[in-house]
Amino acid sequence: MADPDPATRSDTAARRGTELMLRVASALVLAPLAVGTAISGNWPFQVFWGLAAIGVFWEWSTLVAGKDHRSVVMVGAAAVGLACVLASNDCLWGAAAVIALGPMATAPLAPQRRRGWVAGGVPYAAAIGVAPIALRSDSGGESGVVAMVFLFAIVWSTDIAAYFVGRLVGGPKLLPRISPKKTWSGALGGLGAAVLAAIVLAKLVGLAPFALAGIAAVLSCLSQAGDLFESLVKRKFGVKDSSHLIPGHGGLMDRLDGFVFVAAAAAVVGILRGGLEAPAQGLLMW
Numbered sequence: 001m002a003d004p005d006p007a008t009r010s011d012t013a014a015r016r017g018t019e020l021m022l023r024v025a026s027a028l029v030l031a032p033l034a035v036g037t038a039i040s041g042n043w044p045f046q047v048f049w050g051l052a053a054i055g056v057f058w059e060w061s062t063l064v065a066g067k068d069h070r071s072v073v074m075v076g077a078a079a080v081g082l083a084c085v086l087a088s089n090d091c092l093w094g095a096a097a098v099i100a101l102g103p104m105a106t107a108p109l110a111p112q113r114r115r116g117w118v119a120g121g122v123p124y125a126a127a128i129g130v131a132p133i134a135l136r137s138d139s140g141g142e143s144g145v146v147a148m149v150f151l152f153a154i155v156w157s158t159d160i161a162a163y164f165v166g167r168l169v170g171g172p173k174l175l176p177r178i179s180p181k182k183t184w185s186g187a188l189g190g191l192g193a194a195v196l197a198a199i200v201l202a203k204l205v206g207l208a209p210f211a212l213a214g215i216a217a218v219l220s221c222l223s224q225a226g227d228l229f230e231s232l233v234k235r236k237f238g239v240k241d242s243s244h245l246i247p248g249h250g251g252l253m254d255r256l257d258g259f260v261f262v263a264a265a266a267a268v269v270g271i272l273r274g275g276l277e278a279p280a281q282g283l284l285m286w
Contacts, residue, residue, distance in 0.1 A: 030255070031152075031156070033048070034048070034152065035148075035149070035152065037049075038132075038136060038145055038148040038149065038152075039145055041136055041144065041145070043088075045132075045133070045136055046084065046088040046133055049084065049128065049129045049132045049133055050081060050084035050085070050088070050129050050133075052128055052129065052252060052256065053080050053081075053083075053084055053125045053126055053127075053128045053129030053130075054077045054080050054081055054125070054129075055245070055251075055252045056124070056125040056128050056252045056253055056256060056260075057073070057076050057077050057080045057121055057122065057124075057125035057126075058073055058077065059242040059243050059245075059251045059252055059253045060120075060121040060124060060125060060242075060253065061073045061076060061106075061118065061121055062243070063233065063234070063237050063239060063242060063253075064110075064114055064117035064118055064121070064233070064237060065109075065110045065111075065114055065117075065118050065121075066110070066111055066114055068110075068111070069110075071109045072106050072109045072110055072118055072121070075105050075106050075109060076102060076105075076106040076118075076121055076122050076125075079098055079099075079101075079102035079105060079106070079122050079126070080102070080122060080125045080126045080129065082098050083095040083098040083099050083102075083122075083126045083129065083130050084126070084129040084130060084133060086098065087129070087130040087133040087134055087137075088133055088137075090137065090276075092130070092134055092271075092276055095126070095130050098122075098126070099122060099123050099126045099127075099130070102121075102122030102123070102126070103118075103119035103120070103121075103122055103123065104119075105122075106118050106119065106121060106122060107119040117233075124260060127260050127263060127264040127267075128256055128259065128260045128263065130267070131260075131263035131264050131266065131267035132148060132151075132263055132267075134267050134270075134271070134276075134279050135147045135148060135151075135263070135266060135267055135270060135279050135280045135283065136148055136280070138270075138274075138277075138278050138279055138280035138281060139277050139278055143278070143280035143281045143284060143285075144280045146201075146205055146207075146280065146284060147266070147270070147279075147280035147283055147284055149201065150198065150201055150212070150216075150283075150284065151219075151259070151262055151263060151266055153194075153197040153198065153201055154194045154197065154198065154216050154219045154220055154223060154262060155219075155223050155258050155259045155262055157190070157193040157194050157196070157197040157220075158190035158191070158193060158194045158220045158223045158224060158258065159190065159223070159227075159258060160190075160193070161186075161189045161190045161192065161193030161194075162182070162186040162187060162189055162190030162193075162224065163186065164189075165185055165186050165188075165189025165190070166181070166182060166183045166185055166186025166187075166189065167186075169183070169185035169186070169189070170183060170185065171183050171184060171185045172184050174186070174187050174228075175228060178228055178231050178232050178235060179227070179228055179231040182227075182228070187224055190220055190223075190224060191217060191220045191221065191224075193220075194216045194217065194219065194220035194223075195213045195216050195217055195220070197216065198212040198213050198215065198216030199212070199213050207284055207285065208285075208286050211286035212284070212286075215269075215283070218265075219262045219265065219266065222258075222261040222262050222265050223258030223259070223261060223262050224258065225261055226257045226258040226259070226260055226261035226262070227257045227258045229257065229261070230242070230253055230254065230257035231257075241254055242254050266283050267279060267283075269282065269283055270282040270283035
């Protein structure tokens, strides 16, 4: 097959350069905002993640529910918002009940062939709000802040390293039918970066580095699984981006696809080990 002409190659390179610049600019805005609200805690943090969760549910419903998605959005967004409010008021059992019952309220509002996908919207979106709120509300002083910084470090290092290592090294594709651009080299690079980030953070805050490195390895794999899952959903419904809210990234789902899996898993582990009062300590202290 003949190589593309120079003009085509130049246009492609220019588009990639513009996309990368937009991604960097968006990250320079969103990352400090996410970290800043995590440090401040209380209502700014709760509002930030509550709005993110509602936004993700809107994108999910627009994507999977078809043209008649307004009633799904209204009911589901109310359920997601209520779950986040309950979590913010230390009522995690109530939030869990809303998350469990939400699919029963939204699925009947969608066309029959799409009800399974619509039913998944409330748990998927609510996890983005409830899990961070639960971890940040830990009663152990700064543990909640450290837990959030840990999650950010895992997801961001995985994402950045996978992107650049995959482009630089290339090699065999990871799952080409789901995400044609992802490679094994990128996946391993992201995994290694997450482990390194966890060790550095553990050393800085006085936690067990090997334990956090092991957790980071699992969470990095989950982050990449979340990315692939969202790619699967978009491919299933024939769209490139979940929306156009974030320049260079598409929508909130495109930006938070890995974080939702990571945050949900971290919250479950934290609650199982530390209880409802100290989930961040349960996640971090081994």
